Amino acid sequence: MSVTHIESSTLEVAVVATGQPLTVPVYQIKGNGDGPNVYIQANMHGAEVQGNAVIFQLLEQLKSLTCFGNITLVPLANPIGCNQKSGEFTLGRFDAITGENWNRGYHFNPQLPVDFASQHPDLDESTINQKFRQLLIEDLAAQRLNNPYGAKTSQLLCAQLQRMALDADIVLDLHTGPISSRHLYCPEYAKDKAKLFDIPHVLFIPSDFDGAMDEAAFCPWWHLQQAYERQGRKIDVQVDAFTLELGSQEWLSLEEAKKDSHSILAYLQSSGVIKATQFNPADMTRYACELKDYRALYAPQSGLVEYLAPFGQPIKAGQPLVQMLHMERYGFDDCITSVNAPDNCIPVLHFASASVNQGTELYKVMTNYFTL
Amino acid sequence: MSVTHIESSTLEVAVVATGQPLTVPVYQIKGNGDGPNVYIQANMHGAEVQGNAVIFQLLEQLKSLTCFGNITLVPLANPIGCNQKSGEFTLGRFDAITGENWNRGYHFNPQLPVDFASQHPDLDESTINQKFRQLLIEDLAAQRLNNPYGAKTSQLLCAQLQRMALDADIVLDLHTGPISSRHLYCPEYAKDKAKLFDIPHVLFIPSDFDGAMDEAAFCPWWHLQQAYERQGRKIDVQVDAFTLELGSQEWLSLEEAKKDSHSILAYLQSSGVIKATQFNPADMTRYACELKDYRALYAPQSGLVEYLAPFGQPIKAGQPLVQMLHMERYGFDDCITSVNAPDNCIPVLHFASASVNQGTELYKVMTNYFTL
Amino acid sequence: MSVTHIESSTLEVAVVATGQPLTVPVYQIKGNGDGPNVYIQANMHGAEVQGNAVIFQLLEQLKSLTCFGNITLVPLANPIGCNQKSGEFTLGRFDAITGENWNRGYHFNPQLPVDFASQHPDLDESTINQKFRQLLIEDLAAQRLNNPYGAKTSQLLCAQLQRMALDADIVLDLHTGPISSRHLYCPEYAKDKAKLFDIPHVLFIPSDFDGAMDEAAFCPWWHLQQAYERQGRKIDVQVDAFTLELGSQEWLSLEEAKKDSHSILAYLQSSGVIKATQFNPADMTRYACELKDYRALYAPQSGLVEYLAPFGQPIKAGQPLVQMLHMERYGFDDCITSVNAPDNCIPVLHFASASVNQGTELYKVMTNYFTL
């Protein structure tokens, strides 16, 4: 029983050397205008495919739901990264030519909110929302899409995606870690909403801009709020944006994707995007920490690695995270070594390879964590 | 209680552009001369690290065993490949400069056994063994190590390892598949010995030379046997060589390695290399097929892949091996497709990535299989 | 004044992971049926772009010439390789997933000519040409395009190109070296035609199959001739095929391309493909050698390289080809070393990078060369 029409189109986001355009599929559901608009994308990093399956499961369910807001879903968002293989794995985390992380090419001009607030001190919030949004769209076009010097491949790709996200009130960017548990990047101002997702690890990020999609979506609006606040006026941050890390890269499971789609639908239901009551957050332990307390542990020495610490379980300072084998040292005490947690922490993800250089990121762990 | 001395040394096998030598660790146990000599190496392909752990466990046990033959163990055999990273994974299957598979750089001159048999029709087998071995050593030096035009990086590396293997009567090359079950490459003439290993899948390979270590070890001797046979004389093939594929790449487990070390010790005990009775082959089902019946199934179309078929369990022709998701086709019947087994088969390994091009190897399967 | 219509189409040769087809442009000129048919392709290795400019210049001239034979021109023949970047350069010599050289994926079944000659001992040559060609087309389809197990990415790409080449009597595959002079791979049976090209270095290749396009084009026909000869009958080799190496990779010059197009037109004119008299081979020195005498010189040690020997000029055994700088050895005599020619030779190409490992190919040189 399909009550909702899903409009399908393709958008050209890049052109390869031999002239063929690379496109992304765009699926759009028109809401009845009574709810916030939503933009969801997946697979910006080439190896992080599971979000595509989550979009598949979302579409399967949205087609029989009534939507208040418009929903735009973009799987396979980075056809350059998705197609960048090196050996048996997808090398799609950064541009193979420049090394630039694909999820750092979005645009934000911090001068815009400052100027806007000063020029329009007294506009009503709905007009602010509309006019400032228009300003962001025009700035993106001027800086990226119509720049006389052109723009970088990653900037062009990001600008096409960002253009769609600029129409939304809610932005969800679906990623995965390397070998990873589910975790959520949540802006500090939206802390209350972290409990709507069935995601056991939450990182509260400051509202700074480092080039990522979630930041590009909320930073202009958060800066605008701050600018008005400095002028003595209180307005809401108009946009929510989250990065969801849904397990491990190079892994696809339609069944697990279904669970994540329910979790997202619970958030959308709570946010008034869909007409539904059946999607509700699970009763579960959710650990959280500040981004500054989300620490990477780097290999103190090179070697072969057996990852010991399971995800999601608190471990004590001094307990081993990995065991390392150094076969050039057989017969010596340091043929097998361990790397221990410097602090009490919860492991969230680990490196994808069993052999590491000195200085390779072994684990990422939450320290100074607390429950939500 | 260590009854056996393990001699440790390092061998320079390559020099990188900045002038530093790359070395491999070499561990040697001196036997009492009453058994065959053994050469075991691991990690010739950079991502296939588990064999190093197996060598660790072998050493741990050999140190308290009496050895009849000399045993040489070389972990981390390819320091170029082991250190060739591309993104988060080890790109160590082929030379990053030339694309050449590291395990195809060994040397064999098929003219040598023909000429030797014709020149020495009547030598006794022990003298044949000694003189022909010497000839192989000299030919390797002339063609590779002392060639006035030099030799390729992969040839130089392989020649250094092959030189050590040339002293042995038994050669074991420890590999892994991409995502893989345990399987064994066994020369057809040594079929009887396949049951000594606790490895559930066996591929019987013809005695041709395609550049790999196992072939480089046994081909000269098998060709020699054939040459004598054509002269009407029957001699034994003097060397046994096997490639053991011990699970998946980019994976390390000391516990699993212990099991594989027991399996190898069972073979060594049976071959008269070690003084022991406690290591015996497991009672288990071993499937085998000819190499020509070990088939790769290539992706008929590109897309995202969920690997469905478990390893080691017979599946019927027409049953699905993988499920593919094509998110650019949502709303069409072919958004989800499956790729089915063309024949009755047993899946042995599958590709490491969840996204594939048209023509990527999805699975390798045994067809026309039988039990040993 | 365009007297000739150039038909333009595109052919899908691969599909990338995100589902987009990769296509090659195909330009076709219909002859009047009085001359041999020609297939010309360029850029099978991704970095070797100059052949595309040569096809451009050929088209510019062919459009005002009368053609006796059909001419098919395929620039940008390998859209996977052309689009495979790694850092600032095109990594398009081998499949980034498997390491397989793109120009080794063509198909040839040596049993076909043997069986054909035995089944059709007395057919006239024109019927042989037609029937055997049909057989090759059917075999290619069965082994590659319609194989129930699928085929490798490189095999699928090659099969699509080979299908077009199978219709031709003349096949030209346009490549370049790394840093390189112009040189020609010419089958031994077609020696007389080497002087038709304005290419100063010629390598006579034996008529064996190693997977390359030129071999795939002529081997079936040469094997067929041999098979008939063994049956006591003399027929012509029905197909000519050459690989032209037109300078250096990662380099484009429309002006130099014009020169090469004239050289190709001289060959086509002499072969009766085009109605023209104005294209004639230059009066120039052409050096040649057998393929076995075309030697690679590998770096005896690692280091930084200054390439000294110019291309095309004979140098004496013992003269330096390169000067190497080893900055980790300053203060020692071997801080600067040279690598000398082992034999009298003519340098044809050298490696593209100024830093090398031990065993990197430094130069390729012709030894035992002679003038044509």
Add this chain to the structure above:
Amino acid sequence: MSVTHIESSTLEVAVVATGQPLTVPVYQIKGNGDGPNVYIQANMHGAEVQGNAVIFQLLEQLKSLTCFGNITLVPLANPIGCNQKSGEFTLGRFDAITGENWNRGYHFNPQLPVDFASQHPDLDESTINQKFRQLLIEDLAAQRLNNPYGAKTSQLLCAQLQRMALDADIVLDLHTGPISSRHLYCPEYAKDKAKLFDIPHVLFIPSDFDGAMDEAAFCPWWHLQQAYERQGRKIDVQVDAFTLELGSQEWLSLEEAKKDSHSILAYLQSSGVIKATQFNPADMTRYACELKDYRALYAPQSGLVEYLAPFGQPIKAGQPLVQMLHMERYGFDDCITSVNAPDNCIPVLHFASASVNQGTELYKVMTNYFTL
């Protein structure tokens, strides 16, 4: 006639997965204490080898000169990057695992100079120099070398090099462009010294920190000057640091290196580092612009590229920089296109490959340039 002793040592800067240390050679000349100390390194990006030859030529001349200051020279500064090959080229611009530019891993804590100036308002300049230098050394050790969480591979490498540079008053980092003319990055406060080098293009960089060696060397001291200035006191910036781009990557010429060594000696002579009068800046045109006016031009479309504009010659807005060939468009007007200069400019470098994606950097040009 060697009047100066060159001390040679090696420094371990990284350890690869198989356990071997990677080292850099360090050459040190002890001055008599009457001049500033100098640190010169080369080859931080793997393909940029020419600086090593310049260090060779510097050493050849320094060995017969009297030095007032200590001079430390470090060729082959990045043994990881130098050894990272991908295909025939060196992929050494960024860490192959993380994508991080090797020349962005240096450390600077902007709080240090602020706190120091406030704590030591009245120290004499020589004590400031000594105490603040000590503080920088301690902070580097705490943040990078002795961090309980470890540090990234690139940070560890950079920290080892930075530690040496922290002892110097003058820091020269020798790089090259891709295909490039010589150009100099010069901090704005050191404008007067740009004319001491024989380098025709000069980019004046603001005194901000973006992770590069030159910035890491001068930023702390420039920030310190600023901090004192805000306290109403005027001190000199104690350190000069320049990045010299000495031509193209993947290219080695001992002869050209000699010219660059003279240019550097002219600067060192003028700075009172060496006792000499024979090294003097050439009388030549030097163009300069602000960094913000040094513009990259990105490919507006993909295709094959013939680079037309020579380096170092002013061209007018609207004139073509490159000609692009789009062989999928033969027969259409846009088969050949050009990309024109958006402004009057001087081309300084261009991309290394002849085929580009949409958004690839084609050229870097100086706009709003002026002569020094």
